[in-house]
Amino acid sequence: MGFRKDFLWGGATAANQCEGGYNEGGRGLANVDVVPIGEDRRAIITGKKKMFEFDDEHFYPAKEAIDMYHRYKEDIALFGEMGFKTYRLSIAWSRIFPKGDETEPNEEGLKFYEDLFKECHKHGIEPLVTITHFDCPMHLIKEYGAWRNRALIGFYENLCQVIFRRYKGLVKYWLTFNEINMILHAPFMGAGLYFEEGENVEQVKYQAAHHELVASAIATRIAHEVDPENKVGCMLAAGHYYPYSCKPEDVFKAQQSDRENYFFIDVQSRGEYPAYALKKLEREGIDIKMEAEDLQLLKENTVDFISFSYYSSRVVSTDPKVNEKTSGNLFASVKNPYLEASEWGWQIDPLGLRVTMNSLYDRYQKPLFIVENGLGAVDVPDENGYVEDDYRIEYLAEHIKAMKDAVELDGVDLLGYTTWGCIDLVSAGTGEMKKRYGFIYVDRDNEGNGTLARSKKKSFDWYKKVIASNGEDLSF
Numbered sequence: 001m002g003f004r005k006d007f008l009w010g011g012a013t014a015a016n017q018c019e020g021g022y023n024e025g026g027r028g029l030a031n032v033d034v035v036p037i038g039e040d041r042r043a044i045i046t047g048k049k050k051m052f053e054f055d056d057e058h059f060y061p062a063k064e065a066i067d068m069y070h071r072y073k074e075d076i077a078l079f080g081e082m083g084f085k086t087y088r089l090s091i092a093w094s095r096i097f098p099k100g101d102e103t104e105p106n107e108e109g110l111k112f113y114e115d116l117f118k119e120c121h122k123h124g125i126e127p128l129v130t131i132t133h134f135d136c137p138m139h140l141i142k143e144y145g146a147w148r149n150r151a152l153i154g155f156y157e158n159l160c161q162v163i164f165r166r167y168k169g170l171v172k173y174w175l176t177f178n179e180i181n182m183i184l185h186a187p188f189m190g191a192g193l194y195f196e197e198g199e200n201v202e203q204v205k206y207q208a209a210h211h212e213l214v215a216s217a218i219a220t221r222i223a224h225e226v227d228p229e230n231k232v233g234c235m236l237a238a239g240h241y242y243p244y245s246c247k248p249e250d251v252f253k254a255q256q257s258d259r260e261n262y263f264f265i266d267v268q269s270r271g272e273y274p275a276y277a278l279k280k281l282e283r284e285g286i287d288i289k290m291e292a293e294d295l296q297l298l299k300e301n302t303v304d305f306i307s308f309s310y311y312s313s314r315v316v317s318t319d320p321k322v323n324e325k326t327s328g329n330l331f332a333s334v335k336n337p338y339l340e341a342s343e344w345g346w347q348i349d350p351l352g353l354r355v356t357m358n359s360l361y362d363r364y365q366k367p368l369f370i371v372e373n374g375l376g377a378v379d380v381p382d383e384n385g386y387v388e389d390d391y392r393i394e395y396l397a398e399h400i401k402a403m404k405d406a407v408e409l410d411g412v413d414l415l416g417y418t419t420w421g422c423i424d425l426v427s428a429g430t431g432e433m434k435k436r437y438g439f440i441y442v443d444r445d446n447e448g449n450g451t452l453a454r455s456k457k458k459s460f461d462w463y464k465k466v467i468a469s470n471g472e473d474l475s476f
């Protein structure tokens with residue numbers, strides 16, 4: 001009973017939120033670099049306000065982030081000390097292809113990740129690699145309009161050809177696109193999409209999504225061709241929708257809302273556009289241009305496992321009087337009166353994780369992998385950088401209990417669990433450093449002040465014990 005013997009415990013980060021070194025090693029500029037902290041951030045990440053370059057009025061936290069580019073050895077050693085079996089990280093596309101459309105890759109970028117993966121193995125850690133975690137080279141945005149242009153499929157394919165070959169034997173677990181459904185909610189940050197005045201936004205988003213889905217299928221095919229040992233997953237920003245009431249209209253709305261997100265995974269896992277999506281596109285006059293081979297590519301190259309992030313469940317209502325909203329991972333949701341919330345208003349629902357796992361497993365019957373979960377909170381360190389983060393331990397323990405129930409009591413096949421932001425990093429939603437998720441504290445603030453020194457929080461030793469006991473000992 002309990003988790004599988006080879007359960008992959010670990011933590012997760014993304015290149016743009018921790019590496020920094022934005023202009024080092026031949027790296028090119030990307031969308032994720034030019035999203036500043038502050039009140040313009042939301043308009044920029046949703047593609048409503050144009051920000052293609054740095055300006056002097058804003059602070060851009062991804063430029064230096066937590067400087068993992070120079071400090072990864074120290075950080076990976078700390079992950080090793082916690083007993084990580086896996087470390088989820090992403091490749092910055094513009095380190096490998098600085099502009100995105102070159103034919104030859106940048107050797108310095110390739111070498112950087114090769115060294116990093118070797119460092120992981122030195123500590124017995126299996127890398128889990130997200131090929132794109134929101135990033136798109138700026139040149140592809142300016143010259144091609146990012147993923148709205150079919151040419152992006154070819155550029156992404158080149159990236160995959162290069163990295164699968166170069167990292168054969170070093171990396172076995174791959175995710176094609178982080179939170180692929182984020183294209184609907186944060187199209188500039190998620191897919192480099194900026195909308196011109198008068199453009200049909202839905203048409204552009206779904207066309208771009210089609211290109212990503214085809215690119216994901218091609219990546220899956222190449223990964224399997226290059227090394228049959230490779231396991232490729234899709235990645236969903238998950239969180240089951242609850243109807244606010246048992247009114248049939250609310251229940252129906254909840255089902256429709258879930259489908260907006262499942263659409264992507266239905267294609268990646270089942271290999272075809274689901275009937276409800278075809279009907280929706282037709283109804284809304286969205287005409288997706290496809291090439292003859294697309295449907296076959298999708299059909300023949302489905303993913304091996306389903307990975308997802310989970311922070312909270314979501315709620316919908318058809319009653320205009322039920323309109324108290326809550327924030328959460330860039331998705332609008334009605335506030336759930338039964339749940340507590342984090343300092344950023346994200347509602348806390350461990351049982352919702354079990355509900356979400358069951359929905360996904362029922363639907364796809366493929367192994368699941370929880371690749372993000374955690375609590376963003378304000379930490380107050382003592383003079384040694386130690387944080388007594390019982391609130392974080394409690395959040396994680398409750399979620400681990402729920403996922404254990406899903407495995408033991410419901411029979412869900414779960415490959416692993418990587419907590420989000422295992423080391424403090426820049427928040428994707430807000431650009432803040434103040435919103436911390438880590439077991440490791442990083443001395444840096446929202447304005448970029450601090451020594452960048454790392455120190456262990458109370459949760460560091462707690463998670464170490466959780467991993468050592470394969471999830472049996474959650475006490476603290």
Ligand code: BG6
Binds near residue numbers: 014178237309329429
């Ligand atoms: C997910 C992303 O949406 O949530 C991460 O994949 C992100 O990149 C995480 O950091 C937590 O969100 P936030 O806004 O608190 O950083």
